[in-house]
Amino acid sequence: MILVAGTGPVGLAxxxxxADLGCDVILAGPPPSSIDRRTTAxxxxxxxxxxxxxxxxxxxxxxxxxxxxxxVDGTNRLIRSPAVTFRAAEIGEDYFGLNIPNAALxxxxxxxxxxxxxxxxxxxxxxxxxxxxxxxxALLGDGTAIxxxxxxxxxxxxxxxxxxxGIRTKRRELNQSALVLNFAHARHHGFSSTEFHTEHGPxxxxxxxxxxxxxxxxxxxxxxxEEMMALDDRALSERIEERQQSFLGEVxxxxxxxxxxxxxxxxxxxxxxxxALVGEAAHVFPPITAQGLNLGLRDVADLVEMxxxxxxxxxxxxxxxxxxxxxxxxxxxxxxxxNLINASLLSDLLPAQLLRSAGLSLLGGIPALRGxxxxxxxxxxxxxxxxLPRLPRRA
Ligand SMILES: Cc1cc2nc3c(=O)[nH]c(=O)nc-3n(C[C@H](O)[C@H](O)[C@H](O)COP(=O)(O)OP(=O)(O)OC[C@H]3O[C@@H](n4cnc5c(N)ncnc54)[C@H](O)[C@@H]3O)c2cc1C
Numbered sequence: 001m002i003l004v005a006g007t008g009p010v011g012l013a014x015x016x017x018x019a020d021l022g023c024d025v026i027l028a029g030p031p032p033s034s035i036d037r038r039t040t041a042x043x044x045x046x047x048x049x050x051x052x053x054x055x056x057x058x059x060x061x062x063x064x065x066x067x068x069x070x071x072v073d074g075t076n077r078l079i080r081s082p083a084v085t086f087r088a089a090e091i092g093e094d095y096f097g098l099n100i101p102n103a104a105l106x107x108x109x110x111x112x113x114x115x116x117x118x119x120x121x122x123x124x125x126x127x128x129x130x131x132x133x134x135x136x137x138a139l140l141g142d143g144t145a146i147x148x149x150x151x152x153x154x155x156x157x158x159x160x161x162x163x164x165x166g167i168r169t170k171r172r173e174l175n176q177s178a179l180v181l182n183f184a185h186a187r188h189h190g191f192s193s194t195e196f197h198t199e200h201g202p203x204x205x206x207x208x209x210x211x212x213x214x215x216x217x218x219x220x221x222x223x224x225x226e227e228m229m230a231l232d233d234r235a236l237s238e239r240i241e242e243r244q245q246s247f248l249g250e251v252x253x254x255x256x257x258x259x260x261x262x263x264x265x266x267x268x269x270x271x272x273x274x275x276a277l278v279g280e281a282a283h284v285f286p287p288i289t290a291q292g293l294n295l296g297l298r299d300v301a302d303l304v305e306m307x308x309x310x311x312x313x314x315x316x317x318x319x320x321x322x323x324x325x326x327x328x329x330x331x332x333x334x335x336x337x338x339n340l341i342n343a344s345l346l347s348d349l350l351p352a353q354l355l356r357s358a359g360l361s362l363l364g365g366i367p368a369l370r371g372x373x374x375x376x377x378x379x380x381x382x383x384x385x386x387x388l389p390r391l392p393r394r395a
Contacts, residue, residue: 001023001024001025001026001147001148001149002018002023002024002025002026002148002149002150002151002152002307002314003025003026003027003028003136003138003146003148003150003151003152004018004025004026004027004028004151004152004154005028005029005126005138005151005152005153005154005155005161006028006029006152006153006154006155006156006159006161006279006281007027007028007029007030007031007032007110007121007154008029008032008106008154008156008279008280009032009040009102009105009106009109009279009293009296010154010278010279010280010293010296010297010299010300011027011029011152011154011155011278011279012027012032012106012109012110012112012113012154013049013050013053013109013296013297013300014152014154014278014300014303014304015027015113015116015119015121016053016109016112016113016116016119017049017053017300017301017303017304018152018303018304018307019116019118019119020053021304021307021308022118023118023307024118024120025116025118025119025120026119026120026121026122026146026148027113027119027120027121027122028121028122028124028125028126028138028140028146029123029124029125029126029154029155030123030124030125031110031123032106032107032109032110033103033106034103034106034107035103035256036102036103036106036258037102037103037180037181037182037256037257037258038101038102038180038215038217038258038260039099039100039101039102039182039206039208039215040099040100040102040105040290040293041066041097041098041099041100041193041206041290042097042098042099042100042290042293042294042297043096043097043290043294043377043378043379044093044095044096044097044378044379045294045298045378045379046097046293046294046297046298047059047097047098049297049300049301050297053112054112055108055109055112058104058108059098059100062100062101062104062105062108062209063098063099063100063101063209064098064099064191064207064208064209064210065094065095065097065098065099065191065207066088066095066096066097066098066099066191066192066193066206066207067087067088067089067094067095067096067190067191067192068085068086068087068088068190068191068192068193069085069086069096069192069193069194069195070083070084070085070086070192070193070194070195071083071084071085071194071195071197071360072194072195072196072197072245073196073197073357073360074196074197074198074203074243074245075197075198075199076199080357081197081356081357081359081360081361082357082360082361082364083364084360084363084364084370085364086370086373086374088374090367090370090371090374091371091374091375091386095191096374096377096378097290097378099193099206099207099208099215101208101215122140122142122144122146124140124141124142124144125140125141126138126139126140126141126155126160126161127139127140127141129151129160129161129164129275130164131164131165131273131274131275132274134149135147135148135149135274135315136148136149136150136151136273136274136275136315138151138161148274148315149274149313149314149315150274150275150276150307150314150315150319151274151275151276151315152275152276152278152303153165153275153276153277153278153281153282154278154279154281155281156279156280156281157263157265157280157281157284159277159280159281161275161277161281162267162275162277162281164273164275165269165271165272165273165274165275165277166272166273167267167268167269167270167272167277168267168268169265169266169267169268170265170266170267170268171263171264171265171284172263172264172265173261173263174262174263174264174286174342175221175222176200176201176219176220176221176222176261176262176286176342177219177220177221177222177225177259177260177261177262178201178217178218178219178225178259178260178262178286178287179216179217179218179219179220179225179228179229179257179258179259180215180216180217180218180257180258180259180260181215181216181236181253181254181256181257181258182208182213182214182215182216182253182254182256183213183214183215183216183237183240183251183252183253183254184212184213184251184252184254185212185213185214185248185249185250185251185252186212186248186249186250187212187247187248187249188211188212189205189207189211189212189214189248190207190211191207192207193205193206193207194244194247196243196244196245197345198219198220198243198345199345199346199348200219200220200221200224200346201218201219201220201286201288201342201345201346202217202218202219202288202345203216203217203218203219203220203240203243203244204216204217204218205244205248206290213254214248216240217287218240218243219262219286219287219288222261225259226259228257229257229259233252233253233255236253236257237250237251237252237253238251240253260287262286262287263284264284264285264286264335264339265280265283265284265285266283266284266331266332266335267281267282267283269324270282270323270324270327270328270331271320271321271323271324271327272320274315274320275315276303276306276315276320276323277299278296278299278300278303279293279296279299280292280296282296282299282327282331283295283296283331283334283335285334285335285338285339285342286338286339286342288338288341288342288345289337289338289341289377291334291338295330295331295334298330298380299327299331302323302326302327303323305326306319306320306322306323306326307319309322310322330380333380334380344356371386372384372386
């Protein structure tokens with residue numbers, strides 16, 4: 001029996017994927033929030049993973065395809081970068097991925113969990129953990145004790161399970177917050193996402209279904225986010241339209257704006273003492289280049305592979321060592337890349353601005369390089385694979 005702690009998208013997906021493998025799963029955590037206004041851009045490999053779990057129809061109903069992504073330098077700096085456009089068609093795809101409203105995704109995942117016979121969901125948080133060489137035990141809020149051979153920690157950025165496993169975390173509070181909301185606009189978005197780079201972080205529009213609505217993630221200083229939250233709808237709509245240089249015409253914000261303080265966190269290990277970390281328990285970084293949940297679903301895919309290869313004792317040191325070995329390169333590479341991009345955006349130093357500008361110029365001017373980054377952005381390793389010479393097949 002496997003215990004999954006945490007009922008965010010990653011914990012729910014882990015419970016479903018393990019159940020599909022034939023495992024008996026106990027899931028612990030409250031029903032996910034229905035007021036999460038964020039949307040998540042998931043790239044094609046993550047979409048394929050969700051489709052395998054049975055969500056193809058749901059995704060077609062609730063999500064919008066992302067076929068073009070644009071980066072525009074919206075800073076007032078001395079050295080500004082050229083705009084770069086990435087088109088999925090350039091690498092032979094119809095779209096890079098889908099933009100999915102979090103509340104709808106979480107509802108679809110939790111409805112599916114309730115239908116699986118081999119998942120027992122205790123809508124309680126874990127209040128205490130005990131680890132032993134042969135088992136891991138969780139005490140739930142209602143006093144129930146659950147003993148399992150493996151616990152999957154999907155309990156978010158502050159992960160009590162991670163602490164119980166004795167795993168230390170390097171954590172940095174960033175002096176940035178993300179303002180999140182949806183808005184209507186006069187012009188059709190053409191299923192494009194545009195990211196305006198500003199001195200305090202990106203201001204990113206992502207298409208929603210229908211053509212005339214988009215979601216917004218605007219990273220800024222916490223003080224500025226407070227000011228934006230205090231504006232009335234009309235004033236905020238004007239600020240957004242101005243920031244986006246009116247490229248979508250008149251903007252009308254919808255009700256329900258939210259602010260998320262940003263953090264960067266990386267544990268020193270990804271599994272120990274019969275506890276394996278997934279999702280934000282294993283990595284937190286700013287929402288730049290839409291990587292967090294994509295990486296979280298790759299954690300789940302590798303976790304399932306580990307359980308498949310170690311059916312007798314999926315929490316054994318051997319099994320956890322294989323999980324650690326598979327996840328470390330991907331998690332460390334993605335976290336470092338996103339933190340580096342964020343730092344380069346914030347840096348006022350001329351050399352950093354020069355490097356960023358030169359990098360984006362190269363991307364804009366060299367199709368092969370653009371293709372490499374587009375493929376790597378969707379799936380690690382696929383950019384390198386596309387660069388390898390095609391070897392003739394043996395007859
Ligand atoms: C503004 C913003 C925009 C983003 N956009 C994107 C994007 O476009 N693409 C992308 O890939 N990623 C994006 N991300 C990242 C993505 O949102 C996260 O990676 C994802 O939500 C993490 O999910 P999770 O299930 O790991 O954690 P969470 O969603 O935080 O879930 C953790 C769960 O654990 C539960 N829990 C906590 N303590 C306990 C306990 N003791 N016992 C049991 N349960 C417990 C909580 O109730 C919660 O349900 C974005 C993030 C932000 C902030």
